[in-house]
Amino acid sequence: MRTDLVPTIEFASVRLEIRREGDAASRSVERDVEDADDFLAGTRVAELQLDEPGAYSLTAQLLAPDGRRLAVRRAVVDVDADVAVTLLLTRSCIGVVCPSGDPLATECVGGRCVRPRCTDVSPDACGAGECTSDAECVPAQACAVGVCDGVGACVFGEQTGVCADEEWCHPDLGCMGAGPICAAGYGDCDGSDLNGCETPLDTDVDCGRCGAACAPANGTGECQGGDCVLLACDAGTNDCDGIASNGCETTGDCTCDAAMCTFMCSVACTAHCPAGSSCTLVCTPGQACSMTADMNAQVSLRCGGTNSSSFCGAPTCRYQCDVGCNCS
Known part of the structure; x- marks a missing residue:
């Protein structure tokens, strides 16, 4: 058996059931995994x-x-002599x-x-895979290394020397x-194994991660879906850089410059939109930009409290501010 799920940490035992096609009776084997098991290979x-x-x-x-059953995979194999079959269970199938x-x-x-006949002994039954070489299996985290399996599926193991001795590499989380x-x-x-993952990470006390308070400087924030969103600035301050993490960093009005007056939807989406919000701007030249309520609120903050209007200068939605200057 081969898998990029981590033995002894993510799974503790393996169960295998075999039966002849058409028969009701089956045989099963179950065994615990050990630290020495190399399931990646x-x-x-x-x-x-x-x-x-x-x-x-x-x-x-x-x-x-x-x-709990973490992963399951069924395969059909034709047996007419001694045969060794490697069943591949990939993390990407969860x-x-x-x-x-x-x-x-x-x-x-993958x-x-x-x-079901897709196995290492019948790779043609697998169809076109996601990879033909290891170079095509690019991990999401630096601690992981990608390998292309013989059936064209990427599996991800740990890159030696990246994580500390007491840590292990999750290819998606690090x-x-x-x-x-x-x-x-x-x-x-709380670090206790007794109560598992006990803390929701969408509160103003723990926003996105443990202990990360949503309390922007000189303003009012709210944790929305794990993102700290700046809702309003205190009197006399403004959020001119559009970065919620440093709050309302400017005393007085914002300086009206190119970066202030024009920014792409992708920038606003990355910096401001709470998780789950729609960030798509419908941009038709000569017409106003269609924005979500979340984005309107952020544009108003960036304009120093008042968003006069928005218009479309393809391909960019521009926001005309009304704070002592006129952006165009």
Whole structure:
């Protein structure tokens, strides 16, 4: 079996079930994983003696330390002699629902739906993969390294020497401590293994991460979906740079310059829009820009409290401010 999920941390045991196609009876094997197991390269889970040749269904499950089924994969293999089959269960398949499109593609490999006969002994059954070389498997974090499996799926392991000795590499999240892996929007802020990920990370006390208060300088903020959003500035101050993290950094009115008066939707979206908000500006030359309420509020802050108007000078939405100067 091969997987880029991390043994002893993300999964604690492996369960394998095998049955001959068409038969009701099945055999199963379960074993705990060990620190020495190298599941990224491939680890032998079971060696079975079958009574007769034919098509066999293999179902592999990875079980989390608390007994939850973390991943599952079924494969069909034709057996007429001794054969070694490596079942690949990839992290990218977590949350993927199959089939999607092809009704026979009921299994997932490398984040895409494939037919059950897709294995290392029948790679042609896998179709076009996501990679043909390791160079195409680019990890999201510096601590990870990508490898292209023989069926065209990217798997990600740990890059030696990046994480501290007591840490491990999550290819999507980076170096992790020994605590629990938390669902999006929650954190293990008290460090206790007894209550798991106990803290929601969408409050003004813990906004986006543990202990990150949403309290912008010289203004009022609110944590929205894990992002600290600046709602208003105190009297006599303004948010002229559009960066919520440093609050209302300017005393008095903003200086009206090119950077102040014109900025692209992508900049505003990255800097200001709370998670889950729509940041698309519908820009038709000669007409006003269509903006969400969140973006209107941020434009008003950037204009020093009053947003006079907006108009479209393709391809950029421009905002005309009314604070002692007229931007155009």
